[in-house]
């Protein structure tokens with residue numbers, strides 16, 4: 001596989017996640033109606049700061065670079081090392097970090113959470129293992145259980161990782177995505193982990209065509225939970241990718257749907273970024289993204305290094 005092709009997909013996914021996260025951060029927890037009243041359509045980033053979604057995704061990329069087979073102990077160590085409480089974590093994660101700090105092993109720090117936190121960060125597992133479905137699933141489950149042990153929390157992560165992996169594969173093969181087949185495949189793969197999440201995913205097949213971004217956002221908001229649960233957020237993010245024509249539309253539909261907007265943006269951005277590539281991310285969003293420390297340039301560097309490993313086989 002050509003390094004340049006892998007790099008375009010991996011960087012697109014990682015920075016797509018960061019851009020969607022930063023775009024949605026400002027209105028996290030707002031309803032679709034409230035965003036509409038205040039902005040009409042939210043299209044511009046505020047200060048370009050990302051949240052826990054991207055901070056934890058960075059931890060997974062670093063762990064993969066340390067050990068290409070993915071070692072959850074290393075991932076847990078990176079989560080703690082990168083942890084900035086002010087980035088806004090799920091309520092249970094502060095306890096997880098405290099237990100890691102005490103030196104408890106990764107198997108003992110998580111909770112039975114059904115939150116979307118394992119899904120929001122999982123993109124690197126999806127694109128790095130895109131060519132091996134069995135390993136992709138296995139590593140996605142491992143990466144999730146560090147923090148989320150509820151089947152819905154795990155299934156959300158597997159669905160999101162699969163979505164990223166499948167679109168990466170199609171892009172690299174130069175094939176278009178058949179949205180219905182794609183959603184069916186993702187749903188089928190998680191049926192055994194959580195039939196509830198699988199059923200929610202199948203609802204994407206029934207979404208009507210959206211005329212424009214606002215219509216897409218409204219459809220997502222009325223069809224899915226769009227909340228901090230994996231079951232409510234992952235199908236909405238995959239739905240945004242299916243409804244949107246291009247990267248910008250997918251991310252804007254996700255963010256303007258309301259609810260857990262940073263996370264919807266992060267997940268839709270990670271899928272759309274892998275499929276449409278780094279070059280499809282609007283320049284203004286990339287320019288606006290924070291760059292100091294573990295910012296845009298660092299994320300780009302991590303994605304490139306992962307692409308290099310993959311290209312070398």
Ligand code: R7I
Nearest residue numbers: 088089090091092093112113114115116117228260262263
């Ligand atoms: O899933 P998690 O990492 O949170 C991710 C969200 C994203 O929106 C991020 O952007 C950030 O804002 O947070 O963190 P968890 O704390 O595991 O789960 C999120 C929340 O879901 C919890 O704080 C609970 O409010 C709720 N929750 C539950 N409530 C009752 N019973 C998760 N699992 C349960 C449960 O079993």
Ligand code: MG
Nearest residue numbers: 051052053262
């Ligand atoms: Mg967040």
Ligand code: MG
Nearest residue numbers: 260261262263
């Ligand atoms: Mg969120």
